[in-house]
Amino acid sequence: MAATAATAVLAALRGFFGRFRWRPQAPALAGGVRGAARSAAAGRPDYDLLVIGGGSGGLACAKEAAQLGKKVAVVDYVEPSPRGTRWGLGGTCVNVGCIPKKLMHHAALLGAMIHDAPHYGWGVPQQVPHDWSKMAEAVQNYVKSLNWGHRVQLQERKVSYFNMKASFVDEHVVRGVTKGGKETLLSAKHIVIATGGRPRYPTEIEGALEHGITSDDIFWLKESPGKTLVVGGSYVALECAGFLTGLGLDTTVMIRSIPLRGFDQQMSALVTDYMASHGTRFLRGCTVMSVKRLPDSQLQVTWKELASGGEGTDTFNTVLWAVGRVAETRNLDLEKAGVDINPKSKKILVDAREATSVPHIYAIGDTAEGRPELTPTAIMAGRLLAQRLCGQSKDLMDYDNVPTTVFTPLEYGCVGLSEEEAVARHGADHVEVYHAYYKPLEFTVAERDASQCYIKMVCLRKPPKPVLGLHFLGPNAGEVTQGFALGIKCGASYAQVMRTVGIHPTCAEEVTKLRITKRSGMDPTVTGC
């Protein structure tokens, strides 16, 4: 097939069968870029919409606006991590978040399945080695294909793209600087800031910056991280520690106070219990004091045990900091545009329309204050914003009942309120919690421990008992939770969930069979069909 195609090409080159003659157009941006300062001064902006940040939110907003006929430009730039890691177009999710995370999580789950396989008759050797470099290369190659895909999409939708670091000159003009130092001025009628966030380095800890890495780096390592200390109790920390453990690496998680702050704490405890009984070491109530590089290039970490005041120490190959993320607003010169931020979080203050303190400047995604740090909300908010700016719609983004899933070894999917939030809002007497411990069918033959497989549904006690929150801990939690999120969005009641017939045999059907309340004190363990 290739030979035939090659024949055609060679024939065309001889000039006899050339199907067309074509030369590329000169880049369309020429006039706009050079004339930026002039046209801005003349009151005629280069673009209808300028988007700063080429991540989930920024790209969605830009593409939607372009589709609706606006002249749009995207400015994206990735400051290398302290370790020197850099990546292409697409933002955190594509490059150093959701995508590589889920792929590595899947790689780890495959390891568990290989372990289960002999129970089902497969002649798989018990000790199967994992090759980090091979996995990493495959993951990194896929991410690179996504970078390219995004670039092509922008081109196809006629969105101008600039790989430059942006900062405000004034409220309508942005300065872009290339890696090589070349400056360009861009002016726009509307500006959307979607610069996202980056991991925080605890620079107050000796050796943290010099010797540690973050989630920005872990997915781009060519060699295995080896024995790793993950510091933090966030979902980033637990998801990373989870797949590292699953891939066979000696992994320790150090949590200063509580895991998964902001999530339902009963569920969070079950998540960490599962990890602890499946090979992850936990150091609870500890903080790192110093990280030192040893002559054999290992890292010596010393920590303090907060309760006892005692100290601990151990050596690791890698220290991964997962102690929070910081909004990327530092270098934007926001004061020059008059855009206000929360001085503590550094996030941009926005209203329900995603508008900042400056009417024609907006902010979406991780960089905006009070928003979930999730790709789908950034994307939807970006699209709705574009539609509103183009006069196509008046709909605002609804940030309530946003489902999400933590992809720890045993996955945790949730939508709506946590039990503690529901109790805080409505009072314990007005809340009914239905719950059940269940056992996935696939765990039985493989003799897997299902102690933490658990579901709870938080409802209002008053008829019709609307469901306030659903929490599912088990395999494929993301797939399970997605459909129920629709139900909650439509205001499903407990009775409606109970009248929904379950699909058998699945784990999801257990949601439709929740009969036992916490209030009753009865044993919530599911027994058989």
Added chain:
Amino acid sequence: MAQRLLLRRFLASAISRKPPQSRWAPLISRALQTPQHRPGDLAITPSQARPLHTTRVCSTTFNIQDGPDFQDRVVNSETPVVVDFHAQWCGPCKILGPRLEKVVAKQHGKVVMAKVDIDDHTDLAIEYEVSAVPTVLAIKNGDVVDKFLVLISRPFWS
């Protein structure tokens, strides 16, 4: 296999029709002529023409270094150029590339091939409207005269 035989026959007839003033011919004949001696010159003898020919065959495929390099060796090339836009992450590219190189090498310099890694030269690839990879362009006198994309499928069991 049958395709390759067809290709060889097709190209053989094409080459024989090609006008003798092709760019490579004068170089070969110059090398074969008795050289004009100049002080300090190394004498070029006819027997040294053979390594020259071999080198040319190996250099019928080259990697593009940057924009100016593309301008120089492709757009401004007197010889028609097959441009292979490929990527490290693209499986089919790894299959197509060597096959194309072989076919082009057999043209003995009548056509050459430029390889462009689209991750290294994204702007160039975008300029030439590449979307899926591999994309192969035929460029003659600076114009794109043909283009093809290759979708290589294999049964999942092979």
